[in-house]
Amino acid sequence: MTKSQHVYFDGKIDYKIRSGGLLQSKVEILNLHFCDSHDLHLVGNQLEWPPLIWLKHEQHKIGKMKQINIICYKGNLVMLKNICEKLFNGVEINYYNYNLGRTHWYLGDSLSRLNILSKNVTKNLSHKISIGTMRLNRYFLYKFFLKNNIGELYYPSLTDTSLKTFENQIIKTTRLRESHCKLFHAKRLFQDSKSLSQKTFNESYVKILQSCYINVVSTIMYPNIWTQCGDEKLFDTILCKTIPLIIGSSAKANLEMMDSLGFRPYKGLILENDNKLNHLERYSSLLYDNLHFLSNMENLKELYESNIDVIEHNFKVLVDTDWEKQHEKQFNMLPNCIKENTGKYSPPESNLPVII
Numbered sequence: 001m002t003k004s005q006h007v008y009f010d011g012k013i014d015y016k017i018r019s020g021g022l023l024q025s026k027v028e029i030l031n032l033h034f035c036d037s038h039d040l041h042l043v044g045n046q047l048e049w050p051p052l053i054w055l056k057h058e059q060h061k062i063g064k065m066k067q068i069n070i071i072c073y074k075g076n077l078v079m080l081k082n083i084c085e086k087l088f089n090g091v092e093i094n095y096y097n098y099n100l101g102r103t104h105w106y107l108g109d110s111l112s113r114l115n116i117l118s119k120n121v122t123k124n125l126s127h128k129i130s131i132g133t134m135r136l137n138r139y140f141l142y143k144f145f146l147k148n149n150i151g152e153l154y155y156p157s158l159t160d161t162s163l164k165t166f167e168n169q170i171i172k173t174t175r176l177r178e179s180h181c182k183l184f185h186a187k188r189l190f191q192d193s194k195s196l197s198q199k200t201f202n203e204s205y206v207k208i209l210q211s212c213y214i215n216v217v218s219t220i221m222y223p224n225i226w227t228q229c230g231d232e233k234l235f236d237t238i239l240c241k242t243i244p245l246i247i248g249s250s251a252k253a254n255l256e257m258m259d260s261l262g263f264r265p266y267k268g269l270i271l272e273n274d275n276k277l278n279h280l281e282r283y284s285s286l287l288y289d290n291l292h293f294l295s296n297m298e299n300l301k302e303l304y305e306s307n308i309d310v311i312e313h314n315f316k317v318l319v320d321t322d323w324e325k326q327h328e329k330q331f332n333m334l335p336n337c338i339k340e341n342t343g344k345y346s347p348p349e350s351n352l353p354v355i356i
Contacts, residue, residue, distance in 0.1 A: 002028050002029060002066075003024070003026050003027050003028055003029070004027065004028065004029035004030070004031060004337070005023065005024050005027045005029070005030055005031065006031045006033060006341045007022060007030065007031065007032050007033065008033045008035060008343075009032065009033065009034045009035060009036070009037035009051050010033075010035040010036045010037060011035075011036040011037050011038075011039070013037060015050070015054055021058065021061075022054070022058075023058060023061050023062070027065060028065055028066045028067065029065065029066060029067045029068075029069065030062060030065050030067070030068045030069070031068075031069045031071065031337075031338060031341065032051075032068065032069065032070050032071065033071045033073065033341070033342070034051070034070065034071065034072050034073060034077055034080075034226075035073045035074075035101070035102055035345065036073075036102065037050065037051055038220055038221070038222045038223070038226065038229070039221075040221055040222075040223060040279075042168070042169050042172060042173070044172075045172050045173060046173060047169070047173055047221075047279060049223035049225075049226075052080070052083070052223070052225075055083075055084065055087060056087065059087055059088070062087075062088055062091070063087075063088045063089070063090075063091060065088075065091055066091065066092060067091065067092040067093075067094065068084055068088065068091055068092070068093050068094070069094045069096065069335075069338065070084070070093070070094065070095045070096065071096045071098055071101075071334070071338055071342075072095070072096065072097060072098060072099055073098055073099065073101035073102040073103075073345055074099050074100075074101065074102040074103045074229055075099055075103075075222070075226050075227055075228040075229035075230075076097075076099065076226070076227045076228040076260060077095070077225065077226050078095060079225035079226075079227070080225050080226070081093055081095040083225065096333075096334055096335075096338060097330065098330050098331065098334060098342070098345075099228070099260070099261075099330070100323065100326055100327040100330050101327070101330070101331070101342065101345040101346075102345060103229075103230065103261075104323050104324065104326075104327040106230065106231045106232045106235055107235055107318070107323045108323065108324075109202075109232045109235075110232045110235035110236050110238075110239050110318070111235075111239070111318070111319070111323075113202060113203055113206050113236070113239065114239065114319065116203055116206070116207070117206060117207070117210060117239070117240070118207065118210060121210045121211060122211070123211055123212065123213050123304065124211055125152075125208075125211045125212045125213070126151055126212065126213055126214065126294070126297055126300055127151050127152070127212050127213065127214050127215055127216065127294065128151070128152045128154075128189070128208050128209070128212055129141075129145075129151070129152065129153050129154065129215065129216050129218075130153075130154040130155075130188075130189045130205060131153070131154065131155040131156065131218065132156070133156070134155065134156050134158055134162060135218070135220070135221070136166055136169055136170075136221065136280075137218050137221050137247055137248045137279070137280075137283055138155070138218045139158070139162075139166045139181075140166075140170070140247075140280055140283055140284070141153070141216060141218050141247055141283070141287070142155055142181070143178060143181055144284075144287045144288075146181065147178070148291060148294075148295065150291075150294055150295045151294060151295075153187075154187050154188055154189040155184075155186065155187055156186045156188075157183075157184065157185050157186040158181075158183060158184055159183075160183060163181065163183060167181075169280075170280060173278065173279075173280060174278060174280045174281050174284075175281070176280065176281065176284055189205070189208075190204060202232070202236070205236075206236050206239065206240055209236060209237065209240040209242055210240045210241070210242070212240070212242050213242065213243065213297075213300045213301065213303070213304045214242060214243045214244075214245060214293060214294070214300060214303075214304075215237045215240075215242050215243070215244050215245070216244075216245050216247055216287075216294070217233050217234050217237055217244045217245065217246045217247065217248065218233070218247050218248050219231055219233055219234060219246060219247075219248035219249045219253075220248055220249070221248055221249070221250075221279055222248075222249050222250040223250065224250045224251045224277055224279075225250075226250055227249075227250050227251070227252065227253075227256065228256060228258050228259075228260050228261075229249050229250065229253075229258075230249070230258050234246065234258075235318060238263070238314045238315060238318050239315065239318060239319075241311050241312075241315055243266050243269075243303065243304060243307055243311070244266070245269060245286065245290060247283045247286060247287065248283075251274065251275050251276060251277055251282060252274055252275050253274065254266070254269060254271050254274045254286070255271050255274045255275065257314075261317070261321075262317040262321065263313075263314045263317055263318075264310050264313055264314060265310075266307050266310050266311075267306055267307055267310060268302075268303045268306050268307065269290055269293070269303070270286075270289035270290050271286070271289075272289070273285035273286060273289060274286060324347070327347055328347045331346060331347050
């Protein structure tokens with residue numbers, strides 16, 4: 001009987017480097033489930049992706065296997081398949097697109113707020129951005145807003161350790177040399193933010209987002225080989241008929257705008273640097289290239305008017321698509337040996353509530 005092993009890259013994976021490694025003995029088929037392991041780590045002067053480091057580290061063992069199956073639960077990881085074909089010459093590499101396995105949760109979360117939105121809203125705000133958890137790209141966004149004294153940005157406090165970590169990552173990985181920030185206290189959008197549940201906060205925030213022309217969407221940072229990823233921050237923006245400028249994700253996030261799910265990129269934004277591979281230099285370029293929109297209401301109104309067709313199209317795709325049906329369709333196309341091991345990412349049974 002052929003021995004297979006399933007490895008789940010879900011953000012909690014233990015590579016067991018000090019205890020012989022993650023791989024079992026005599027495995028012939030390796031199934032790699034990419035669910036949520038997106039974090040980038042500073043290695044030397046580069047932000048590296050641990051799963052790719054692990055694949056290279058275990059190249060000798062994996063190279064002896066017969067088959068590798070890559071199952072992608074959100075976005076697109078075809079580039080990883082190409083890398084594996086070069087790393088593991090002679091091993092059969094299969095790629096399975098299950099990008100709604102995780103993404104349909106985010107879609108369902110945003111759509112749960114559809115009925116609380118106001119029917120008739122007049123756009124009267126440039127932007128009002130709220131940061132929940134401070135991450136590297138969000139700290140970078142904070143520095144940009146502080147330096148250029150624009151708009152409304154709300155954020156949590158920052159510890160001395162986090163401040164030093166972020167600054168070290170900026171210095172090591174970029175040629176950007178801006179002044180360091182001092183420690184700052186939280187500036188929250190709602191006075192009682194600490195006592196608000198995530199559900200209540202999101203419901204309150206989308207009502208404000210409806211009145212904004214643009215939203216700087218600081219999604220989680222992904223390796224550049226993991227494209228087309230989005231979360232509730234992006235989908236809330238589309239739901240509110242607001243233009244998103246993505247400062248996060250991977251290269252070409254704005255240029256592609258998750259077109260694999262039917263969405264269209266927005267017009268008029270300056271995106272010539274959206275394909276830069278260095279994450280922070282890409283964010284810096286995107287922000288400064290579009291500063292004339294973020295800092296000038298008249299420019300922003302013109303941008304918005306030129307995008308009415310895209311705004312309406314993306315809203316309809318989000319609201320009218322039966323995402324659960326599409327999710328089940330993707331799931332049913334997976335081989336049985338993979339279906340049986342998707343766990344919590346498989347479609348819910350008919351007697352369970354559907355997330356949508």
